Amino acid sequence: MNIAANPVIEADQTVYLKDYQKPSYLVDSIHLDIQVYDDHSLVKSKLVMQRQAAGDLVLLGRDLELQSITLNGKTLTNEQYQLDAEQLVIANTPDLVELNIEVLIHPESNTQLEGLYQAADNLYVTQNEPEGFRKITFYPDRPDVLSVFTTRVEADKKFPVLLANGNLIEAGEAGEGRHYTVWQDPTKKPSYLFACVIGDLAVLKDRYTTSEGSDVALEIYAEAKDIPKCHIAMEALKHSMRWDEEHYGRPYDLDNYMIVATSAFNMGAMENKGLNIFNTSCVLADEEYTTDAAIMRVQSVIAHEYFHNWTGNRITCRDWFQLCLKEGLTVFRDQSFSEDLQSAAVQRIDDVAVLKSHQFPEDSGPLSHPPRPDHFVEINNFYTATVYEKGAEINRMMATLLGKEKFRQGTDEYFKRHDGQAVTVEDWVAALSAGSGVDLSAFLIWYNQPGTPKLQAQGEYDAANQSYRLSLKQSLKAHAKYPNLKAVPIPVALALFDAETGEQLVLNAEALFENGVKDGVYLFDQNEASIEFTGLKAAPVVSLLRSFSAPVNLEFNYSDEQLAFLLQYETNGFNQWQAAQTLLERILLNGHNAQTYLDAIQKTLPFVIAKDPLLASRLFDVPTEGYLGSRIDQDYNPIVLNEAREALLNTLARELGGFVKETYLSLDPIAQKEFSQAMGVRALKNIMLSLLARQGDSEVFDLAYEQYQNTGNMSERLGALKVLVWNDSPQAQEVLQDFYTRFKDEALSLDQWFMIQAAHPKATAESIAYLTSHADYDLAVPNRIRSVSGGLNANPVNTWSFGVQHFIDLAKYLDEKNPIVGSRLLQVLSRWYTLAEPQRSQVKAELEALKSQVKSKNVSETLNSMLSI
Ligand code: BES
Ligand code: ZN
Numbered sequence: 028m029n030i031a032a033n034p035v036i037e038a039d040q041t042v043y044l045k046d047y048q049k050p051s052y053l054v055d056s057i058h059l060d061i062q063v064y065d066d067h068s069l070v071k072s073k074l075v076m077q078r079q080a081a082g083d084l085v086l087l088g089r090d091l092e093l094q095s096i097t098l099n100g101k102t103l104t105n106e107q108y109q110l111d112a113e114q115l116v117i118a119n120t121p122d123l124v125e126l127n128i129e130v131l132i133h134p135e136s137n138t139q140l141e142g143l144y145q146a147a148d149n150l151y152v153t154q155n156e157p158e159g160f161r162k163i164t165f166y167p168d169r170p171d172v173l174s175v176f177t178t179r180v181e182a183d184k185k186f187p188v189l190l191a192n193g194n195l196i197e198a199g200e201a202g203e204g205r206h207y208t209v210w211q212d213p214t215k216k217p218s219y220l221f222a223c224v225i226g227d228l229a230v231l232k233d234r235y236t237t238s239e240g241s242d243v244a245l246e247i248y249a250e251a252k253d254i255p256k257c258h259i260a261m262e263a264l265k266h267s268m269r270w271d272e273e274h275y276g277r278p279y280d281l282d283n284y285m286i287v288a289t290s291a292f293n294m295g296a297m298e299n300k301g302l303n304i305f306n307t308s309c310v311l312a313d314e315e316y317t318t319d320a321a322i323m324r325v326q327s328v329i330a331h332e333y334f335h336n337w338t339g340n341r342i343t344c345r346d347w348f349q350l351c352l353k354e355g356l357t358v359f360r361d362q363s364f365s366e367d368l369q370s371a372a373v374q375r376i377d378d379v380a381v382l383k384s385h386q387f388p389e390d391s392g393p394l395s396h397p398p399r400p401d402h403f404v405e406i407n408n409f410y411t412a413t414v415y416e417k418g419a420e421i422n423r424m425m426a427t428l429l430g431k432e433k434f435r436q437g438t439d440e441y442f443k444r445h446d447g448q449a450v451t452v453e454d455w456v457a458a459l460s461a462g463s464g465v466d467l468s469a470f471l472i473w474y475n476q477p478g479t480p481k482l483q484a485q486g487e488y489d490a491a492n493q494s495y496r497l498s499l500k501q502s503l504k505a506h507a508k509y510p511n512l513k514a515v516p517i518p519v520a521l522a523l524f525d526a527e528t529g530e531q532l533v534l535n536a537e538a539l540f541e542n543g544v545k546d547g548v549y550l551f552d553q554n555e556a557s558i559e560f561t562g563l564k565a566a567p568v569v570s571l572l573r574s575f576s577a578p579v580n581l582e583f584n585y586s587d588e589q590l591a592f593l594l595q596y597e598t599n600g601f602n603q604w605q606a607a608q609t610l611l612e613r614i615l616l617n618g619h620n621a622q623t624y625l626d627a628i629q630k631t632l633p634f635v636i637a638k639d640p641l642l643a644s645r646l647f648d649v650p651t652e653g654y655l656g657s658r659i660d661q662d663y664n665p666i667v668l669n670e671a672r673e674a675l676l677n678t679l680a681r682e683l684g685g686f687v688k689e690t691y692l693s694l695d696p697i698a699q700k701e702f703s704q705a706m707g708v709r710a711l712k713n714i715m716l717s718l719l720a721r722q723g724d725s726e727v728f729d730l731a732y733e734q735y736q737n738t739g740n741m742s743e744r745l746g747a748l749k750v751l752v753w754n755d756s757p758q759a760q761e762v763l764q765d766f767y768t769r770f771k772d773e774a775l776s777l778d779q780w781f782m783i784q785a786a787h788p789k790a791t792a793e794s795i796a797y798l799t800s801h802a803d804y805d806l807a808v809p810n811r812i813r814s815v816s817g818g819l820n821a822n823p824v825n826t827w828s829f830g831v832q833h834f835i836d837l838a839k840y841l842d843e844k845n846p847i848v849g850s851r852l853l854q855v856l857s858r859w860y861t862l863a864e865p866q867r868s869q870v871k872a873e874l875e876a877l878k879s880q881v882k883s884k885n886v887s888e889t890l891n892s893m894l895s896i
Contacts, residue, residue: 040884044348044401050167051082052124054174059164061143063134063151063182063225068143069094070164071129078122086115086126086165087158090142093165094129115165128165137162138807138844143223146291149186150226152304154297157347157406160218170344171449173215181207182225188248190224192216192300194282212300214280215447217343222299224248224287231257235265237278243268247310249288252772259312260286263326267333270364275438277337286310286329290774293809293847294410296328298335305332308775308810316776319706319742326368331361337442345449347406351398351474352452354410355418359426362419369703372600373641379575379601380648382420386412387580388657390479393896394857394889395506399452399474405884407847413477420578421473425456427548427576428518429463437462469516469552476512478503482519482551482579488566495523495567498557501579516552520576522599523560523567529596535562548576568592573599585609587619591627600642603631607646615655615671625682636690641707647714649676652823662863665823680721687722691715691730696743706742713746720754728756735762745779753787777803778814785818792829795819799833806840809848820855827862830855831870838890839880846883853886857893 053076060071076084089112096103098117109116134151137144142162143153153159161168178191181201189198193212201207229251235243245264247257264284271277281301292306309328311317317325338360339353366374389395389412396409398418403409426434440462445454452474460467483500499519503512521544523532534544542558543549549558560567568589572581585593593606607628613619628646635643655668680687694712699705716734719727728751735747748766752759763784770776781798784790798804798815805811819833820826826834834855841849859870874894881887 040404041402042404042406044346044399047346047348049080050085050169050172051078051080052076052084052120052167052172053079054167054172056175056177057166058177058179059221060179061163061181061223063180063186065183066133066135068132068134069129070132072127072164072166074124074126074128074166076124076126078120078124084117084120084124085167086117086128087113087161087168088115088130088165089113089161090132091162091165092131094131095127096129096165097127099123099125130164132163139847140291140293140809140845141847144291146289147226150224150228150289151182151186152224152226152287152289152292153222153299154293154304155221155299156219156297157350158219160221163221166218168218169346170217170219171346173217173343173447173449175215176212176221177209178212178221178223179207179209180223180225181205186225186227188224188226188228188230190222190248190285190287190302192220192222192302212281214300214341216300216340217449220298220300220340220343222297222302222304224302224304226287228287229254231261233261233265235268235279235284237268238272239278241278241282243279243281244283245285246283247286247288249307249311253288253307253311256311256313256316257288259322260310260325260329263329264333266326266368267330267364270330270367271334271337271360274363275337275360275435275442277442279336280341284333286332290810291808293845296332298332298339300336300340303332306810308778311775314740314742316770316773317741318745318779319709321741321775322702323365323369323706327361327365330364331357334360334364341447342442342445343449345451347403347409348399348401349451350406350409351414351418351421352450352455354415355398356422356455358415358419359422362423370600370639370641370707372604372639373645373707375574375601376604376642376645378416378419382412382416382575382578384651384654384657386416386578387479388858389413390417390477391504391657391660392857393860393892393894394854395477397475397477397509401475404888405850407885408850408888417473417578421470424473424516424518424577425459425467425470427520428467428516428550429459429465430546433463433465434459436464472513472515476503476509476515477506478509478512480515480517480577480579482517482572482577482581484571484581484583486569486583488563490566493561493563495560495563495569496557497521497560497569498555499551500555501551502554514552514554516550517577517579519549519551519571520547520573521549522547522570522573522597523563524570524592524596526565526568526592529592531598532563532567534560547573568596570597570599570602572602572605574601575605587613587623591623594624594627594646595631600639603635604642604645604648608648608650611649611675612655612658614675615650615668616658621675621678621682625679629683629686632686636711639707640694640711641703644707644710644714647679647711649679651821653820656823656861657858660861663858663861664863665827669822669824676718677721680718683718687715687718688724691719696740709740709742709746713742713749716746716750720750728754728758731756732758732762735765741776741779745783749783752783755789771803774808774810778810781811781814782818785815786821788822788825790819790822790825792832795829795833806844809845812837812848812852816852816855826855827866827870831873835873835877838877838886842881842883842886846885849883850885850889853889853893857889859893860896 055075058073062069134143135145141159146152180189184204184206189208191210193210196211197209228248231247231254233245286303288305288307288310290307295309296305312322312325334357338356344352362378437459441458444458456467481502485498487496590606590610597603610624614621652668694708696705696708731747731750751762819830838849838853
């Protein structure tokens with residue numbers, strides 16, 4: 028029976044973790060032959076398979092035109108298999124099977140950027156995680172089927188570069204102006220790590236010698252004009268390789284490591300074995316064309332994808348529910364790497380800022396799910412902040428608790444036990460426990476339940492006993508789908524300070540041991556507990572959750588003065604920043620007076636600027652309107668928040684007075700030796716420039732214009748451009764035109780041009796329409812869509828007025844063209860239910876109306892979840 032694509036949408040397409048079953052067949056080897064032609068591609072495969080469990084032989088496939096299939100040498104007629112839109116099933120197969128399959132596919136018209144697709148006139152690439160391989164050929168496309176891949180790639184010679192995973196074993200002529208290469212990857216891998224590239228690209232080459240003495244060829248492929256922008260990525264790659272040897276004992280295992288850059292990519296980058304494919308935005312880095320933030324991101328993404336070689340590729344996931352096994356661990360590893368690259372405190376600040384502004388809101392709304400979900404409709408919808416960022420935090424908590432040495436013993440055990448396997452989160456925690464000798468099984472609770480725990484703390488000083496009692500309590504908001512929420516283990520890193528002198532107090536070791544506080548970390552794993560500190564002659568100031576030792580919402584009744592004290596005296600840069608954030612949030616959301624913050628920041632700044640200018644710049648982080656909005660659960664009015672924040676920024680500008688211009692004029696990025704110092708100086712300078720504009724300084728636009736013109740650095744140029752454009756200065760149109768002329772052939776720089784205009788605080792439906800109908804706007808390029816949508820969403824007042832239509836229209840359009848990106852963009856509206864009326868009902872009605880107009884699992888699942896609150 029040959030069932031054509033089933034037009035009836037199945038009632039329940041939900042997949043459950045509890046239904047996991049081993050595949051009936053394993054694949055010993057696969058030979059692929061991919062032939063690319065202008066109007067189609069032909070894919071031939073030979074699979075050698077062995078039965079390992081009862082059941083039919085199931086091959087997954089989507090949008091494939093089946094040409095022929097033979098089983099152990101015999102061609103199958105269409106009565107001998109069942110084919111529907113998702114799979115090909117053969118019943119009654121022998122235990123040893125050799126399948127030969129030919130299919131025809133259309134990468135040239137693949138707009139979803141999944142499977143094999145044409146990314147540009149001169150480039151074809153693949154993206155197979157999580158389920159893209161089934162769009163290349165029929166295969167048991169699941170991560171627990173590991174096989175040895177041999178790949179032949181054939182194309183016209185107008186594409187000189189033909190790449191696949193592993194070692195090049197053959198190359199030659201294929202007639203009619205065509206050529207081919209054959210690649211063999213010696214390591215077994217799941218299909219989601221398969222990659223091939225067909226294109227006309229230039230290459231930057233380098234070499235690396237591993238700790239084991241083997242020589243690795245390193246290659247980064249990009250457009251010829253972009254090769255000079257690949258050096259930072261290359262250095263970061265070598266640095267990552269060394270770092271993984273030194274910190275985890277993990278050397279690289281192949282003879283080559285290739286990275287290919289493409290501007291048509293849904294995500295940031297992909298860790299395909301030995302052949303990473305990167306969004307240009309995550310590999311190209313050059314002061315002239317990209318911002319400092321982008322340069323830092325390039326280094327961390329390079330590290331991230333490299334680190335996957337061990338955490339993800341050599342040891343992979345049993346099923347997609349375990350995604351946080353590889354992503355959470357690899358994010359933790361890339362964050363640690365980046366902490367070594369720049370001010371560790373600032374790296375932590377930036378990582379926590381992402382966690383609090385994306386993961387916390389996600390986890391308190393309709394899209395909330397455990398780091399390891401237990402069901403999904405479309406797995407692409409679960410590459411979330413919760414899986415990634417909260418997943419990373421769980422690993423960080425275990426690492427904090429174990430300390431360096433034991434954590435390393437734990438990871439060593441993990442690599443020893445599971446190299447070459449597809450495993451689960453339980454396997455990871457068990458190996459870490461066994462290797463370190465510390466039972467960490469309670470951390471599994473974190474993986475299995477949703478929501479951000481609330482940590483309530485209270486301190487009481489007893490003068491008679493010279494003691495201080497810290498009481499802790501944890502709780503989670505009830506969740507309809509997860510009724511049995513349990514207490515989680517929370518490592519609380521803490522310090523006490525002398526309220527008079529600002530000195531950190533040395534805690535009595537014996538008392539600490541009694542209290543379970545080791546190395547300044549108390550493991551709080553009950554619903555309630557308390558710790559007593561003794562020998563204190565006066566009430567101390569306590570600093571909790573240093574370096575954000577756990578992903579929880581802390582409630583502690585600090586006075587504003589105590590927060591000001593911590594801002595000034597805490598030696599942990601992260602907690603200094605956190606104290607400033609808490610003060611600012613109180614001013615903005617609870618109407619506290621700004622004076623305490625202003626006094627403290629004025630006292631502290633000169634010292635911090637001298638020591639760590641980047642940290643100093645972060646102390647000016649006034650929480651964004653988006654973040655503040657996410658802290659409000661009902662009757663949210665974006666306009667009210669916008670006004671409060673504007674008022675605060677104006678006060679700040681006024682109160683800082685002459686300090687602003689003095690600081691602006693005294694800072695010199697060129698004089699800095701280190702990139703991270705220069706980056707800090709640039710960040711501070713830009714903050715001062717925008718404060719100058721708020722002061723109404725008569726010279727500010729001239730200063731900004733000068734900064735814009737006299738720099739070769741993108742962060743400086745953009746900082747000035749923002750001030751000129753967002754304040755509607757007389758020079759605004761001229762510099763926008765100038766920027767366009769300079770960078771019109773540099774896609775990533777042009778993205779910034781779109782972004783800045785979309786992020787204008789006074790953007791309108793018309794100004795956004797001007798951008799989206801611009802000749803350089805392209806709905807086929809996710810980066811360009813994100814630059815306008817992301818810019819627009821920088822101002823929640825705009826997002827929640829004319830922006831609603833923008834995001835709904837995008838979701839509708841992308842539903843068919845690129846559902847992965849469509850689903851992500853729609854999530855911008857996920858907190859609609861917190862809005863004050865009448866906005867709430869208006870947005871709800873628009874979302875309801877969208878339901879009948881979308882078909883993809885991606886967008887429908889997101890929309891249904893968003894409306895299920
Ligand atoms: N494995 C992912 C890429 C991916 C995710 C591909 C989902 C397809 C679907 C990769 O390792 C990754 O996590 N990339 C991140 C960047 C990283 C630094 C967190 C990305 O693409 O955003
Ligand atoms: Zn990853």
